[in-house]
Amino acid sequence: MSELKFEEALARLEEIVRNLEQGEAALDEALVLFEEGVKLARFCNQQLDQAQAKIEIMMNDGKIETFEVSET
Amino acid sequence: MRILLQPLSVSELTKQITLALTGPEFQSVAVAGEISNFLHHRSGHMYFSLRDAQSRIKAVMFRGRNQRLGFVPKNGDTLVAMGSIGVYEPNGEYQLYVDLLLPLGMGDFHLAFEQLKDKLDKEGLFDAARKRSLPVLPRRVGVITSPSGAAIRDILHVLTRRYPGVQVLVFPALVQGEGAPASLIQALAAAQETNVDVIIIGRGGGSFEDLVAFNDEGLARAIAGSTIPVVSACGHETDFTIADFVADLRAPTPSAAAEIVVPLQEELIANVASLQSRMVSFVQRKIQADRRYVRNLSQRPVLLRPEHHLNQQRQRLDELVTGLGRYERHGVFVKREKLAGLVGKLETLSPLATLGRGYSICQNERGQILRQSHQVVPGDVVNVTLQEGSLSCIVEGRRT
Numbered sequence: 001m002s003e004l005k006f007e008e009a010l011a012r013l014e015e016i017v018r019n020l021e022q023g024e025a026a027l028d029e030a031l032v033l034f035e036e037g038v039k040l041a042r043f044c045n046q047q048l049d050q051a052q053a054k055i056e057i058m059m060n061d062g063k064i065e066t067f068e069v070s071e072t
Numbered sequence: 073m074r075i076l077l078q079p080l081s082v083s084e085l086t087k088q089i090t091l092a093l094t095g096p097e098f099q100s101v102a103v104a105g106e107i108s109n110f111l112h113h114r115s116g117h118m119y120f121s122l123r124d125a126q127s128r129i130k131a132v133m134f135r136g137r138n139q140r141l142g143f144v145p146k147n148g149d150t151l152v153a154m155g156s157i158g159v160y161e162p163n164g165e166y167q168l169y170v171d172l173l174l175p176l177g178m179g180d181f182h183l184a185f186e187q188l189k190d191k192l193d194k195e196g197l198f199d200a201a202r203k204r205s206l207p208v209l210p211r212r213v214g215v216i217t218s219p220s221g222a223a224i225r226d227i228l229h230v231l232t233r234r235y236p237g238v239q240v241l242v243f244p245a246l247v248q249g250e251g252a253p254a255s256l257i258q259a260l261a262a263a264q265e266t267n268v269d270v271i272i273i274g275r276g277g278g279s280f281e282d283l284v285a286f287n288d289e290g291l292a293r294a295i296a297g298s299t300i301p302v303v304s305a306c307g308h309e310t311d312f313t314i315a316d317f318v319a320d321l322r323a324p325t326p327s328a329a330a331e332i333v334v335p336l337q338e339e340l341i342a343n344v345a346s347l348q349s350r351m352v353s354f355v356q357r358k359i360q361a362d363r364r365y366v367r368n369l370s371q372r373p374v375l376l377r378p379e380h381h382l383n384q385q386r387q388r389l390d391e392l393v394t395g396l397g398r399y400e401r402h403g404v405f406v407k408r409e410k411l412a413g414l415v416g417k418l419e420t421l422s423p424l425a426t427l428g429r430g431y432s433i434c435q436n437e438r439g440q441i442l443r444q445s446h447q448v449v450p451g452d453v454v455n456v457t458l459q460e461g462s463l464s465c466i467v468e469g470r471r472t
Contacts, residue, residue: 007208010344017347020354027362034355041348047209048341050237055228057219057242058262064241 006047013040083161090159093166098157103129103168104176107149120145122153122168130167131155137171140193150176154187182280185287188314192289197296198317204301206321206333207269209340212239213333214268214300216259219244223276223307223326230330235337241268247275252285257294264299271298272329273315274305286313295319305329427459445470 016037020030055067080088105122112118116135121128131153133141145151155170172190174183192198213231217223219242231238243259246252256273263271273295275286285291286306292314295302304319305326316322323329374381427433434442435455448454448467456463 005207005209006211010208010340013344013347013351017350017354020351020358027358030355030358034351037348037351041344041351044344045341048237048337048344050239053232053236053238053240055240055242057244058259058266062262 004043006044009040009043009047013037013044016040082164086159086161086164089164089166090161093157093159100154100156101168102152102154104150104152105129107145107151108147110145110147112144118145118170120147122151130165131170132167133170133173138173141173143175145173152176152183185314188287188289188292189317192292192314192318197292202296203320206301206303209335210268210270210333212241212266212268214241214243214263214266214271216243216245216256216263216271216273217275217326218247221247221276223247223274223305226276226325226327227272227305227330230327231334234331235334237337238334241266246285248278248282248285253288253291256285256288256291260291260294260298260302268300270333271300271302272305272323272326272333273302273319274323274326274329275307276326277307280311283307283311283313286315288314291315292318303329303333424459427457430459433457445472 016033019025020033020037025033056064057067059065103122105124108121108123108128110118110120116138118133118138120131120133122131123129133153133155152174153168153170154172154174155168157166158169159166172186174186196202215224215227217227224242228240231240241263243263245259246255260271260273275283283306286304295304295315295318301320303321303323304313304315305323305328306313306316307325312322321332323332369375433456435457436442436448437453437455440447442448442454448470450467450469452467454465454467456465
């Protein structure tokens with residue numbers, strides 16, 4: 001799941017919820033979808049949880065310099 | 073010697089004139105003049121004449137061309153029209169087909185701007201179909217601007233406020249002055265080599281002349297060629313730059329670009345949480361419903377007291393057996409009754425019974441039963457059958 005993009009995960013999660021709520025999945029199918037949905041939600045939350053902004057500047061020599069951001 | 077003049081048809085002559093007039097020297101002309109007879113037709117096309125003190129030329133600007141016009145021309149306006157000469161064959165009239173109409177006295181910058189805009193537009197660089205969509209949540213945002221201006225401060229401020237975990241890679245570039253276009257193009261090229269998945273390119277507000285770097289043809293082509301979606305942010309609410317037209321999205325200011333590029337983190341978190349809870353509550357409901365259903369089934373009598381069901385079946389079987397016996401007995405009785413009836417009927421019909429009542433049967437010698445006296449003559453022998461035994465008699469006489 002590391003290659004997954006946030007929007008793809010979110011779109012799939014939305015699709016799963018739609019399927020569950022509209023479809024007539026049998027309990028075992030519903031549980032498989034549910035498990036996938038839980039993983040996707042966890043992935044989305046992980047993506048959203050990066051606490052610290054990172055500001056980098058591309059220098060002239062092609063090196064990248066990092067600046068910590070402090071709350072202003 | 074006779075010269076034979078072969079006459080041309082009107083349309084043949086017109087075609088030859090058309091050919092003569094549509095040579096390369098008339099395909100790209102700019103002409104200054106005053107507008108007269110201006111008509112904006114219902115069809116959207118504009119028809120007018122351009123004139124000076126001595127001459128007049130008819131002109132037409134089609135709807136597709138005049139839609140982007142920033143002003144409405146009117147009679148008396150002095151303008152520069154750019155376009156090509158063509159012939160309207162039905163009337164045999166040559167006229168100017170106008171691509172671009174500019175107010176006279178427009179600065180060189182504006183003139184160059186309009187010409188470049190028109191050229192790139194014709195190439196399709198502004199087509200909506202070319203525009204790429206932006207990622208919902210960019211992993212890393214590239215920002216191309218001056219490292220010292222207000223624009224970078226505004227952008228970083230908005231980005232980190234909306235999305236506290238944002239990853240930004242800044243590509244410093246000159247945004248004005250002679251070297252600005254080359255610097256911007258170079259930064260754009262450098263950004264292509266990184267993993268940023270959206271680019272903001274821009275600068276803070278300035279006069280039209282300050283934005284000249286963003287009207288550079290080379291930069292326009294670099295933006296069009298970017299593999300990463302580009303948001304332009306040149307700091308002008310009203311004036312558009314060429315970069316604005318060619319970018320995937322135009323933001324009116326650098327702050328607005330930052331707003332567009334990253335989502336509000338709390339909104340996304342709430343969205344994911346809501347999806348998650350919908351999913352959980354669905355599964356809970358589903359399990360509850362299934363459990364209810366199973367309980368319902370398990371409380372049906374057949375499962376609850378199987379012996380009861382068995383007994384019922386047994387009882388039913390007994391009933392059936394009894395019924396069968398009754399039916400059988402009933403059947404025999406009916407048959408016996410019927411037989412007795414038939415026998416009784418048979419008895420009443422039997423001649424023996426008639427004889428029992430005292431009648432007798434008289435037959436001739438051939439065995440024929442006699443019913444009339446003339447069937448015999450005196451002297452015949454007849455046989456008379458009684459209930460018991462029979463008599464052999466000779467006829468002595470007969471009466472009718």
